[in-house]
Amino acid sequence: MFDSRPDRDAEVVLIGRSNVGKSTLMREITGHTFDTGQKPGVTRQPNHYDWTSEDFVISDLPGFGFMAGVPDDVQDDIKTHIVQYLEEHADKILCGVIVLDGKAAVDIIDRHSGPDEIPHTVEMFGFCRELGIPVVLAVNKMDKVDDRDERLNEICERFGLFPPWKQWEGETIAPITAKTGNIDALNQAVRHHLHDAKRDDLFKFF
Numbered sequence: 001m002f003d004s005r006p007d008r009d010a011e012v013v014l015i016g017r018s019n020v021g022k023s024t025l026m027r028e029i030t031g032h033t034f035d036t037g038q039k040p041g042v043t044r045q046p047n048h049y050d051w052t053s054e055d056f057v058i059s060d061l062p063g064f065g066f067m068a069g070v071p072d073d074v075q076d077d078i079k080t081h082i083v084q085y086l087e088e089h090a091d092k093i094l095c096g097v098i099v100l101d102g103k104a105a106v107d108i109i110d111r112h113s114g115p116d117e118i119p120h121t122v123e124m125f126g127f128c129r130e131l132g133i134p135v136v137l138a139v140n141k142m143d144k145v146d147d148r149d150e151r152l153n154e155i156c157e158r159f160g161l162f163p164p165w166k167q168w169e170g171e172t173i174a175p176i177t178a179k180t181g182n183i184d185a186l187n188q189a190v191r192h193h194l195h196d197a198k199r200d201d202l203f204k205f206f
């Protein structure tokens, strides 16, 4: 299913529930047009593109979670393929960007939290970290959020990041509004991890 990956050794991946705005964000980053705003689940295959200002490939992985009109087994398959993709390419993935809907994320996470249930997005966050992939939470649709600091602190708590959110800014939390091209915080956080990765590469020689 996921066999279109270019043979490049520096990659950033976008991960997130369906409809959080990954395609919109991809369009901002790459300047290409993608299918956006259609029914959830539009992105089924990873899209690979060059991040124009940097020398790496950026991959938009399919959205996961509930998608109206998409059968359960297909939804499970998508998640399994994402997990396999991350495992297979972990050593080349310099940074994972988990995209959240700033307005809806906390409610969705709380609805799916229970004794036997971990919300998909929280699970992916932990999974990437287990694989040694640094993660940035791109909190999108901030234009719809009124209580910015409170909301971002709640999101931190849900992911086990000690609030206040400000201490994670520029590294793990990036509030953005992809729709209007306001993605500076994400650029900054991703660049932070890329420079870390390059520095680690250099250290290999010493």
Ligand SMILES: Nc1nc2c(ncn2[C@@H]2O[C@H](COP(=O)(O)OP(=O)(O)OP(=O)(O)O)[C@@H](O)[C@H]2O)c(=O)[nH]1
Pocket (backbone or CB within 6 Å): 016, 017, 018, 019, 020, 021, 022, 023, 024, 025, 035, 036, 037, 038, 039, 040, 041, 042, 043, 062, 063, 064, 140, 141, 142, 143, 144, 176, 177, 178, 179, 180
């Ligand atoms: N208000 C607001 N809406 C946004 C923003 N970014 C994306 N959207 C809207 O959110 C909806 C979903 O955006 P997409 O980019 O298609 O989402 P996706 O995550 O690629 O969805 P899938 O294809 O299901 O994976 C569209 O109606 C977008 O216009 C944003 O920053 N603010």
